Amino acid sequence: MSIGDALKADLSSFSPQERRVARVLLADYPRAALGTSAELAAAAGVSPPTVVRFARSLGHSGFPALQQALLDELSERVASPLSLYEDSRADRAEGHWLDRGVQVATASITQSLTAIPTAELDAAVTLLADPRMRVRAVGGRFSGHLAGYLARHLRQIRTNVSAPDDGQTIDAADVIDADRRDVFVVYDFRRYQTSTVERATELADAGAHIVCVTDEWLSPVAQAAEVVLPTSVRSTGAFDSAAAAFVLTELLVDAVLDRLGPAAVERMRRWEAASAHEVLA
Incomplete structure (x- = not known):
């Protein structure tokens, strides 16, 4: 902490x-x-x-x-993958890499997610489950896949959910059209992306609700966010881990599903019927 x-x-x-x-x-x-x-x-x-x-x-x-x-x-x-690799070299000789990785990942997920105040988690679910809100998920160069993962799952249980094709672009149209009916879930982790920070601030100024999923050092986006959800990015190697943020994303989807109840279940049923031809029987 x-x-x-x-x-x-x-x-x-x-x-x-x-x-x-x-x-x-x-x-x-x-x-x-x-x-x-x-x-x-x-x-x-x-x-x-x-x-x-x-x-x-x-x-x-x-x-x-x-x-x-x-x-x-x-x-x-502001640590880079190269500096992280240099810092972790001394630990690489201790035990098998899988054992080290599982231990660190498990501890990071448990400690960081249980440290998030429940009020923040509940506030995020309230925004994401509000059918009056338009939800858009965005990320950075590497976190864009998390934004896309969230959006693809939320679309199955509620309407008005979107993500950029690349998962990471907040464009001028987003800012121009933003108002109090919009919720932007912004994933931003260290070596923070300048364009994401600037656009998130503009969105907040336009009245949009910002949910920031970030690391333990907090992206500058957190200053403009209504809800901040910090996760650990600790790993045993050169690159930060997205494991905790990934698990948090899945848990948020489950919580939104529970909050929406029968309406979401019915949408899931219709979704499966409409996409039945795309999967093996």
Whole structure:
């Protein structure tokens, strides 16, 4: 869990003055804490010693240690496959690759999905199950396949669901036509795609509801999103894993199906009848 996630989860253990520091940091995360302690204190309207106490309340020895932790988060946020490969080389000699991979994937899925607040999950399902909403799923270069997977399943249980042909393009028409009747599910993971971030912000400004499925460091899309669903991308190799996001996608479909009930089941029945000729009997 990132420092920002920890602060969002619970501020009750901090003093009122420390909470002011936390809110300033969260409002401009993590940049607000990358200057001097005096600058952060001034922005929060507190004394520099309060900033030091805030850092210690987070478990750090002082403000420099907090800054280093934030810088380490930034480094992880922009990690490339090449740097991930170099970092993982030492672990590759330990045991069989399958055993390592299964262990890491299982832990990542369980820990990250159970850490998502149920209120966020329920809010996502409410938006996706609302028959008045138009749902469009989009992703990036690699996450576009997740967007397409979500859309193809939702189309079988409700109307007004779409995804770009390549799974990853939010075009000008999307922005021009967007309003409060639209839900965009945006998949965006580290080494975030600039065009996706910019378009998502424009969609939110137009009134569309944004559901952001992202990693533990949070895509900038999260700042414009109504619902944020962080998932772990941890893997044992050079490339980030989409396993947790994939499982979350399947669970969302199941939850929407349960929420829609008989109407969705009837649509599934008609869907199967219409596509019966496409499968082996």
